[in-house]
Amino acid sequence: MAVTAKLVKELRDKTGAGMMDCKNALVETDGDIDKAIDVLREKGLSKAAKKADRIAAEGLVRVALSEDHKEAAVVEVNSETDFVAKNPEFIEFVENLAKLALTTKNTSMEDFMAMSFDGGTVQEALTGKISKIGENMNIRRFQKFATPGTVYTDYIHGGGTIGVIVGIKTDADAAEIETLGKDVAMQVASMSPRFVNDNEVDHKWLEDEKEIARQTLINEGKPENLVEKILPGKMKSVLKEVCLVDQKFVKNSDQTVEEYVAESAKALGKDMAVTEMVRYEVGEGIEKKEEDFAAEVAAQMGK
Template sequence: MSFKTADVVKLRKVSGAGMMDCKNALKDADGDFDKALEIIREKGKLIANKRADRDAAEGVALAKVTEDGKFGALVVLNCETDFVAKNESFVAFAEKILNAALENKVESLEALKAIGLDGTAIEAQVTEQTGVTGEKLDLSYYKCIAGESVVPYIHPGNKLATLVSFNKEGVAENVGKDVAMQIAAMAPLAIDQSAIPQAEIDKELEFAKEKYRKEGKPEAMLDKIAQGSLNKWYKDVTLLNQTYVKDGKISIKDFLKQNDPELTVTAFDRYTLNA
């Protein structure tokens, strides 16, 4: 069975494989399109199995929100090398996954892998793309946030992305972006101290006590000194108490109040590759 250039182009569009790979697949399939597509998919599975033990530490971290700004998603698609991570086709594939997550308002990584994309489950498509790139690919991370206003930020290079939600609609663009960039730059652990697990607080207190004990501080003073150290730690690791990176004289909480006395952050997420 013969095939035309248009068949090769169509197969390339559907599979994402290179022109020569598509041409060879059609040749092996005697021009049968479905059979050729299956050949490419099987090739992807074979390469994926061979590279299963490889370290896929490179990739992209992307974040985006729905048009109404009330639902945001952050996805991380990994590969083996920075060369592939910077490839336009690889980034476009990650963007397709992200768009599918937004369109379906997916709530978990498992659910994201299961939804269909161009007629095939995303998890299977990731395996297929392994055959296209020749590298191990892994859809390793997914987070969604809903709120009255959700703002995304992707740091240049696609290695770091954040999402942040606010309690009110219509958050000024510069305010939302500045807070999202603050999260990217300062990597807070929580919105405020109430969101930090007590176990982490106790660990920090014990660390401070031991530190000052070794410095020779009186045992009777350790609790008070450690509490002071804890308060400084809160300022470093809680978003609302962090110093605003664009104005070292105020906190993020103050920055928000300057724009709206009732405005606050309700949730955030941050992911960085090669941390």
């Protein structure tokens, strides 16, 4: 079959690969577009492998909500540079992944990567983006929420550097709790609580924090007999900082988040309680590579 310019353009539109790559793939497959796509994906895998050792610590967080706000999903996708994170194609890719996460019952990344997406799988789509855009990328994590009796709200900060989902257990609808939900989600974004309330506090984390506090007091020269007396009050203060409902409400420091929620519930005449939350921040916990621009230029000149 003759490889026409129209056929090359069609393949390029579908894959985003270079013009000559598309032409060569079509020649190799005798003009069969589906087989040519497979060839390009295989070559994309090769290109992606070369980029896999690059650190992808920039990127984007996106949230998707069902129409009734009774389901929610969040996803983080990393790229090497902030420039790519602002690329419209990359943004659309992450937004579509969040929408896909909203439909899934999978909890493992392996299962998510194998889901059908954009004419192939999520993994194949990611490989295609790496090949086309030319940077290492990584779908780092995702989470889906769908607890019965819960209404979800979200907040995206900094264009997608931080994404938050908050779950409110209530019989109110999404419109009725919109302001409350947004306020609490912004609280999570700004104050980074670790837990919703003290019932969720991880025992090991608490014991580790208690030991740190104990050693700090000892290092400050506090007598041993006083340390154990001071410790309970100190830990109470720590819990107020890390538990969302016990934090001072950022929009009114005269009340806690729990008091703000109770006040709003009373005004609406419906029960409300914050029961779930998640906060994703792009690149948190990823060790970023320190770039030495002068050394990089010198190395390039020495080639």
